[in-house]
Amino acid sequence: MDQTHAPSPLAGAVHDLATEVVLALRSGDHLATVCGAAGIDEENRTGIAAARVIGADLLLPSVLYGRHPHPGDVAVLDRAAREFPPKPDAPAATAWSHWHMISTLQRVTPPPPGAAAPATYAEPDAAWLEEAPWQAFTHQLSVLAPLAVPAAPSAVRRAATNRAVDLSRGFV
Numbered sequence: 001m002d003q004t005h006a007p008s009p010l011a012g013a014v015h016d017l018a019t020e021v022v023l024a025l026r027s028g029d030h031l032a033t034v035c036g037a038a039g040i041d042e043e044n045r046t047g048i049a050a051a052r053v054i055g056a057d058l059l060l061p062s063v064l065y066g067r068h069p070h071p072g073d074v075a076v077l078d079r080a081a082r083e084f085p086p087k088p089d090a091p092a093a094t095a096w097s098h099w100h101m102i103s104t105l106q107r108v109t110p111p112p113p114g115a116a117a118p119a120t121y122a123e124p125d126a127a128w129l130e131e132a133p134w135q136a137f138t139h140q141l142s143v144l145a146p147l148a149v150p151a152a153p154s155a156v157r158r159a160a161t162n163r164a165v166d167l168s169r170g171f172v
Contacts, residue, residue: 013050024061031042033070051080056104093143095124126155134166
């Protein structure tokens with residue numbers, strides 16, 4: 001990891017990981033390991049924390065290109081989801097980010113033949129999106145933008161669909 005200019009090891013790891021995600025998206029190189037290219041494996045504690053910051057976007061190149069993600073990337077994201085769950089009083093965006101990590105992992109790693117499918121991870125509450133003034137609504141959707149991936153239905157997506165006029169007003 002190139003963290004020479006980062007204010008902290010975590011900031012450097014997040015930067016390196018985000019850079020590798022962008023490079024994989026640009027190149028379409030779905031076979032490469034995003035985490036491995038950033039020098040992160042499932043034993044790297046700082047790297048695991050960085051994966052929690054990046055969230056499900058870690059697997060975005062594979063999801064968008066319709067390919068199986070690298071097993072190392074799946075292992076890192078899985079460990080990040082297990083080790084850094086949201087606290088009970090976490091902001092809604094944090095709860096939704098965690099839900100998105102879990103649901104993405106469940107979509108890209110089907111159970112082995114003969115094994116039962118894992119239980120669906122319940123969506124966090126989204127009723128507040130239906131009631132929020134349009135300014136707060138569009139701001140929250142900008143924070144929750146990583147949920148906007150194909151084949152990822154959610155209450156956030158349904159709220160955006162139901163409030164298209166508010167969404168078209170933009171973020172203020």
